[in-house]
């Protein structure tokens with residue numbers, strides 16, 4: 001008997017495949033379908049801090065223009081205590097999804113600052129999400145901000161949100177850090193239970209005909225796997241929390257590679273957009289067949305077998321120059 005179950009963030013998952021936060025996870029019907037196709041857990045579409053800030057500004061401007069308030073009463077308006085439309089809708093989504101599916105459901109919030117979450121985090125605990133994924137990203141493009149200042153925001157948010165909710169928290173990050181390994185290690189030593197390597201972002205492109213800035217490809221390709229594969233392998237034996245791999249996982253082989261590198265679970269999005277929910281079943285089938293072929297009966301039998309810490313050739317994951325491949329390479 002082959003057992004595909006894993007423990008991620010302390011949650012028992014029936015297999016290592018999680019559907020990542022996206023438009024695929026913003027309504028109950030699609031999530032039920034993903035569960036039927038074999039998904040072990042889902043991360044709901046993120047609630048964006050920007051939405052809350054915009055809503056707050058709209059509400060304040062309505063109060064100002066409505067004339068029903070003395071201007072100074074705005075100073076006393078405790079927005080943090082007031083239920084907001086976007087957060088209320090989001091909590092409703094969590095409650096509904098939890099009623100409809102039996103797999104773990106993770107909420108996701110996209111934070112830019114530590115300030116907005118006082119009201120939300122109390123409600124979040126009550127809404128029934130099994131865990132929370134924080135989606136944090138600061139593009140280090142501001143010449144007046146040091147790397148340390150940018151990094152501090154991550155720890156402030158963890159202090160304000162992750163340390164104060166009762167459910168386990170994971171953090172999905174980018175690779176834009178000046179000292180990535182150190183940052184991953186330090187983050188893993190905080191109160192978070194897992195790190196997701198890495199998020200994929202909206203990227204700009206240029207239209208040569210009309211000189212406009214357009215959107216680059218929204219979906220990843222199988223070739224995008226190598227970045228997270230390298231860092232999962234390098235960090236797997238060094239971190240104090242679970243690692244989930246994300247970006248470029250399009251088939252069963254990619255799932256197996258990430259597990260061999262040391263991931264506890266994988267997150268899949270683009271492959272489902274491209275091939276439908278059935279892709280999860282195909283990945284699970286390939287994983288099971290491969291495990292059978294190699295005599296593995298559980299994920300722990302091989303997880304991390306090729307991580308940098310366990311591998312006979314640790315330099316392989318740190319090789320960055322093509323040195324010897326340039327010679328004789330004909331394309």
Ligand SMILES: Cc1cc2nc3c(=O)[nH]c(=O)nc-3n(C[C@H](O)[C@H](O)[C@H](O)COP(=O)(O)O)c2cc1C
Nearest residue numbers: 020021022023046135199200220247248268269270
């Ligand atoms: C259409 C779309 C919407 C997404 N929305 C979110 C989101 O709301 N929150 C988030 O953390 N990630 C979001 N992502 C990023 C995915 O969760 C995932 O990290 C990324 O797509 C890389 O995984 P993949 O290669 O399997 O697509 C979105 C991705 C796509 C394609």
